[in-house]
Amino acid sequence: MKRILTILTIAALGVAFTAPAQAGKGKKKGGSEALTKYDTDANGKIDGKEVDAVRAAFAAKEAAAVALDTNSDGVLSDEEIAAAGGKQKKKKKNK
Ligand SMILES: [Ca+2]
Numbered sequence: 001m002k003r004i005l006t007i008l009t010i011a012a013l014g015v016a017f018t019a020p021a022q023a024g025k026g027k028k029k030g031g032s033e034a035l036t037k038y039d040t041d042a043n044g045k046i047d048g049k050e051v052d053a054v055r056a057a058f059a060a061k062e063a064a065a066v067a068l069d070t071n072s073d074g075v076l077s078d079e080e081i082a083a084a085g086g087k088q089k090k091k092k093k094n095k
C-alpha cells in the first residue's frame with residue numbers, strides 16, 4: 001500500500017516539475033517551440049534564412065533547436081526542420 005503512495009507521489013512530483021517547464025514555452029497548436037522561436041517572419045514554417053538560424057542554434061545546442069532532432073541522430077535533416085512547422089494545412093487550394 002505504501003509503495004503505491006510513493007509511486008503516486010513521485011509521479012505527481014514529476015508532473016509538477018515538468019508541466020510548468022513545458023507550459024508557456026510556445027505551446028501553440030500545430031507549432032513547436034522552435035517554430036515560435038525561429039520563425040521570425042511568422043509564416044508558419046522555418047524557411048530561408050531561418051533554416052540557417054536553426055542549424056546554427058542546433059550547433060550551439062539550443063534546446064529549442066535540439067528538440068527538432070526527433071530521431072536523435074545528432075543531425076538536423078530538412079525533414080526535421082520542416083516538421084517544426086507542424087502540420088501545414090496546405091490542402092486548401094486557391095480560395
Ligand atoms: Ca518563416
Ligand SMILES: [Ca+2]
Pocket residue numbers: 069070071072073074075076077080
Ligand atoms: Ca535527426
